[in-house]
Amino acid sequence: MIKGKLEGIITSAGCLYDARPSKFNMTEFGHSYFADIISGQKRGGHYHKHKTEIMVCTSGTINYEIEGESGYLRDGEYVIVMPNEMHTFWVVFDKALLVVYCDTPFDPDDVYIEKEVVK
Numbered sequence: 001m002i003k004g005k006l007e008g009i010i011t012s013a014g015c016l017y018d019a020r021p022s023k024f025n026m027t028e029f030g031h032s033y034f035a036d037i038i039s040g041q042k043r044g045g046h047y048h049k050h051k052t053e054i055m056v057c058t059s060g061t062i063n064y065e066i067e068g069e070s071g072y073l074r075d076g077e078y079v080i081v082m083p084n085e086m087h088t089f090w091v092v093f094d095k096a097l098l099v100v101y102c103d104t105p106f107d108p109d110d111v112y113i114e115k116e117v118v119k
Contacts, residue, residue, distance in 0.1 A: 001066045002080040003073075006056065024054050024080065030104040037062065038095045044088040048110045052103045053081045055089070060096025064089045073098075 006023070030051070035043055037060075055064075057073035064071055064079065066087045073079065081087045089098065104110070 001069065001082065001085060003071065004078055004080075006076045006078065024078075024101070026052075026054065026101060026103055028103045030102045031106045032099065032101045035089075035098040035100065036095060037089065037091045037098060039091050039093055042088055042090040043098075045086075046111050046113050047084055047086045049112065050083055050104055050107070050110050052083060053087075054101040055079050055081060056099045056101075058097045058099055060091060060094060062089050062091055062096045062098055 037043060055073070056078040057075060059075055062073045064073065064087065066079065066081055067085050071079075
């Protein structure tokens, strides 16, 4: 996991963030989506074997747990979730918006709930 903050440009309409995939040195771009997360809702609880996800909080506060490490994201902050990192996101107060960029096309078969135990 990598955590960082985007530089914002303050305007009369709010704050603009340059969150293009190239800002994160993402050489391959597969797909993106927006997650409008409301209080009490959890997203994730899984990992991906092949996909890297860049998750940018554009409004509100989003709590996360990635590989057992807890933290939160506020406006303009992001985390990069690498393949095989178990991750969950949730909102405690109000709601928040999360923008997610992925380096591979959407693949419903690349979502794993439990890690394999290697003996």
